[in-house]
Amino acid sequence: NFGLKILQSIAAVFPKVxxxxxxxxxxxxxxxxxxxxxxxxxxxxxxxxxxxxxxxGRTPIHFELLIxxxxxxxxxxxxxxxxxxxxxxxxxxxxDRGAVIRQAFENLLHKKHLFGQLRIAGExxxxxxxxxxxxxGLGPALVPVGPRLLSKLGExxxxxxxxxxPRIDIALMRRKDRYLPRYMRTFLELSTGVITGQxxxxxx
Numbered sequence: 191n192f193g194l195k196i197l198q199s200i201a202a203v204f205p206k207v208x209x210x211x212x213x214x215x216x217x218x219x220x221x222x223x224x225x226x227x228x229x230x231x232x233x234x235x236x237x238x239x240x241x242x243x244x245x246x247g248r249t250p251i252h253f254e255l256l257i258x259x260x261x262x263x264x265x266x267x268x269x270x271x272x273x274x275x276x277x278x279x280x281x282x283x284x285x286d287r288g289a290v291i292r293q294a295f296e297n298l299l300h301k302k303h304l305f306g307q308l309r310i311a312g313e314x315x316x317x318x319x320x321x322x323x324x325x326x327g328l329g330p331a332l333v334p335v336g337p338r339l340l341s342k343l344g345e346x347x348x349x350x351x352x353x354x355x356p357r358i359d360i361a362l363m364r365r366k367d368r369y370l371p372r373y374m375r376t377f378l379e380l381s382t383g384v385i386t387g388q389x390x391x392x393x394x
Contacts (some may be wrong), residue, residue, distance in 0.1 A: 191379075192385055193211065193232075195382065196377075196381045196384050197209065199383075199384060200373075200376070204373045205238060205240075206338075207373055207383070212228065213286035215233075215285075215286065216222070216234040216236070216288065217236060217257075217288045217290075218288060219231040220235075220240070220363065222237055222242065223363050223365060224242055230364050230374075230377065231362070231363045231364075231366065232361070232362055232385070233290075233360055233361070233363065234251065234275040234290040234291070234358050234359060234361075235236050235248070235290075235363070239344035242366055242367065243363050243365060243366065244363065244364060244366050246361060246362050246363075246382050247382035247383075247386045248360070248361040248382070249359060249361070250357050250358070250359055250360075251291075251344070251358050251359065252334065253282075253332060253335065253336045254332075254348045254351065254360070255336075255348070256324045256333060257324065257328065257346065257348075258327045258330070259327070259345045259346065259347060259367060263276060263280050263330055264347040264349065267349045270307070271352070272349070272352055273352050274304055274352050274354065275297065276352075278304050278307045280390065281309045281310065281328075281329040281332055282311060282329050282330055282331065282332065283310075283311055283314060283320050283324060283329050284309055284312075284313055284331070284332065285313070285315070285316075285317070285320065286314065286335065288311075290358055291334065295309075295332060297368070298354050298355060298356075300390050304385070311323070311329035312328050312329070314331075317339050318333060320333045321333070321339060321342060323346065324346055325346060332351060335348070335376070337354075339351065358374070360385065362378065362381050362382055364378065
């Protein structure tokens with residue numbers, strides 16, 4: 191959701207700077223930054239603290255349950271608030287174990303003694319694949335929802351998940367000990383502004 195705006199921002203200031211973009215799950219992004227294989231990463235900070243990496247521009251991620259049209263869980267949500275027990279009674283589409291939301295969800299189920307009831311219809315690596323699985327009726331999916339995904343929902347039903355999930359942020363990360371030349375410091379400032387909503391750029 192932030193990639194295009196960040197590219198627009200840096201290209202406007204440094205049009206001759208070459209940028210390489212990689213897409214990975216959050217834990218892999220953290221590893222790339224921590225080992226110095228990339229200069230910056232955008233991902234959810236892991237649940238454990240890191241000594242060599244700092245996170246800036248933290249902003250909360252909005253999560254929703256995406257449900258196939260006509261699904262029993264969607265009908266139930268019309269008459270009453272759903273519970274996590276309601277959710278785990280359905281075969282679910284989940285992001286793979288490298289996703290912070292997957293870890294947080296499973297931790298929550300352990301605390302509520304519901305993990306043994308969890309049924310997984312499919313594991314996917316991206317939110318777009320989760321949406322595709324929901325559309326073909328594989329089951330509900332718990333995913334982060336942003337403008338890019340919202341534009342592709344079609345007839346998929348959106349409902350708020352039950353209370354209990356911890357706040358999960360997205361942030362820009364970098365190695366604390368890495369020297370940043372001027373163009374990298376500018377990239378850091380502009381990217382942080384985009385993530386926190388302080389910098390707006392057109393999507394056209």
